[in-house]
Amino acid sequence: MTNIFTYGSLMYAQVWQSIVSQTYRSTPARLAGFARYSIKNRSYPAIIPSQNAQTQGLVYYHVSDADIALLDKFEGQCYLRLSHPVELNDQTYIQADCYILRPEFEHLLSLNAWSVKKFEQDGLQTFLTHYNGFNKLKS
Template identity: 35%
Template sequence: MNRNDHTVPTACFTYGSLMCEDIMAAVCGIRPDHAPATLRGYRRHAVTGAAYPGLVPNARDHVRGVLYLDLPEAAWSRLDAFEGEEYERRIVDVERADGARTQAWTYVFRARFAHRLAAGGWDFERFLREGKARFVAEYIGFDKLPPR
């Protein structure tokens, strides 16, 4: 996809560890503007053995997250590397808190890895209390991401 085409989004909807501004900044190398947003038609699940979640289509559900705006080209290769092979980047329609709808990229858990998803959801507040410090300490890949 040609990112110079103005129909291609420059926003990223996040629903897991990247909802934390400091983690997003470490991955992207910048602190982009952001706003709360909701993605309808998807469900967030805990990933077995991991602190982060996976997102899968589910017509009856919705996911609250953070929409990062106007990401530069260099951020996308870093985000792709951070998310890894379990995720694919897709364009989705999200709803901002003011009701406005916009297109954004998000990372959806690939079907071939669905066996890794737990039956229950994923709790961001619990991640902040119990998992974030360990996630940041254990994730040694920030310095291995493509250059900014």
């Protein structure tokens, strides 16, 4: 069982639950050393290493290997899953796997920081509509 740190569309229950097969406890968390940017012409973000940056997100606890396989498939070839310490709101740290944009795909990033508020207002529904095939991952 592995903790998973999410920072984009997977922070939203509608997206998360459409991919995984179980319900997991979650809590807000921060990942130091990574910056979150929008992907060009997409509503979702990616993170890349950035020394003085910090990314807010959500950590899901004790995710099963089967569900991690589904998440790996959902994230696809552009992302690499790596373990990093994340800080919880009580200022303790835990290890969590994070999906980080592979360096060879950094050309896909825009120069704009990804906006949670904009995604909630404009992008979430579009994302859910456009990526309606989540349940196919479970097949």
